[in-house]
Amino acid sequence: MTDRRSLLLAGLAAGILPRAASAQGEWPARPVTMVTGYAPGGVTDLATRAIAERIQRELGQPIVVDPKPGGATSVSATQVAQSRPDGHTLLMGTTSLAINPALQPGLTPRDPRQELAPVGMAYRTPFVLHLHPDVPARSTAELIAYAKANPGRLNFGSSGTGAVNHLCLEMFRREAGIDVVHIPYRGGAPALIDLRAGRIQGMFAAVLEALPVVREGATRAIAISSKDRLPLLPDVPPVAETLAGFDGVFWQGLFAPVGTPQPVLDRLGAVLRVATEDAGLRARLAEQGVALQTGDAAFLARLLATETESWGRLIRDAGIRPE
Template sequence: MTSRRALIAASIALPAVPRSVAAQEGWPSRAVAVLLGYPPGGVTDFAARAVTERMGRALGQTLVLENRPGAATAVANTAAAQARPDGYTLLMGTSTLAINPALQPTLTPRDPQTALTPIGTVFRTAFVLHVHPSLPVRSTAELIAYAKANPGKLNFGSSGTGAVNHLCLELFRARAGIDVVHVPYRGGPAALLDLRENRIQGMFNAVQEALPAVQAGATRGIAISSKDRAAAVPDLPPIADVLPGFDGVFWQGLFGPAGLPAPIVARAGAALREATTDPDLTTRMAAQGVALVSGDAEALRRMLAEETEMWGRLIREQNIRAE
């Protein structure tokens, strides 16, 4: 009887482990939904699928990528921001999180920096600045000089007003002090087709999209928009060589809802780093012009803040309005 009383007393004395803490320590115990604001196909979907598959192996659970396109990625972004912060709904967020607050302030979440919890960086991909071969320019300096000598005569396409390749054009136009005409399209393929046909004279395209046209001689690569050279197009110099500090890229990062517990952030971040430093995956992505980046939660938080400020300032100064 004494021993039984002692056992009961001991069990009462032991502190109870909160259910939420136990759940955090056991995360993930089931499949995790990872939302993406883009349709299947394209570099964003391709990279997200490869990274989430590799993360799933590290975590010992399935990560299910769910494509939820719409409203400039706001459909997926909002669903993730409104999800329970239990780690079972995450978001492959992109540059649109830094662009939408200034370009389309009515879209939710209105302040991604407070509505979401950064987990880690996934990738950066630069844009190729390329022109029709009939244009007598072969470098950034020559393109700027030609545009200044022919103000308002060059048409540059984009995949749509407010798209990152459009903002790269606006940044280039502002920094170079040139007057070129922006021609927005509904998607990159239509713009690229018109560039091939010389109906427009230039544009910024993601490396993966521009490479076939450049290699076929249908367009001429001039420069790369990132501050460093891209492995897939090592011969293209950065625009920053002529316009110091120029750095316009499309990026992807992994987020959770606001209030995501630190243990889950740490575990998800560790699995993400395993994926973004995997040698085979890194090589495969580099061949597509995608540079995997193994930054932690703080690196992603800082990048989102810096790009929100950079693109927001450009959008306001150039009076850019969504279509």
């Protein structure tokens, strides 16, 4: 009689592996922990939990979402990088993995590309470039022209120095050749309060933070930071329609500790693909300004490498330092 090991090897050779095997036996052998660097309640937490629930249905084991905020998400990333590489501890990593090596090189993991194994993409979400109504610009081109005519007189907020929306502002400032003042806040909410009040004149804001004030007319949305239009604001064009190639988004992807067995990574990638291609989940998260994106481990590895270089160059050239 053919033993279990022979069947497993035959399945691998044929490309058929219904359940991944790890050094501990069949995987997953127990609940899987998905660590995230953000506190519960925000859109990042909502999207992570929705994706985890869909993956859980495929794996047949519970997925426990474990928020570990702190250290610009380095607390969560370090925990996973140092975990046993058996597929039972995963990281929902973000753009900060590409930003931190240049912005805060003392944080761990110092090189996520070497200490975390990419599994696949999860989603992207852009920012809304919106202005206080006192600013007469109604398009990206008009804003650039107005800023050039009024150098140093426009104040733009962000959710903090080195945050993705701050880096979008720096990229916009560089590509447009304008002089605007960056005002960092401790989060997007206080920046929006000052934007509504006219104490700052604009910002790149997270979609769900910007939508209420845009819809009530307290601010004017003039552009989206991604290359593609946002279904929630279909009439608002991308910055890239004025500044070719402009693309600044917040993304998340799934990672495991380096050393995780390849069959486990393959199985994880397969169930993540099922989640990101789920039409119902896509529609549900699109209502939150989140665009699920399918991309395998190689795609995520390239994205991390490309953005580590591009954001790092921007941080160094602009002399950005953490607060």
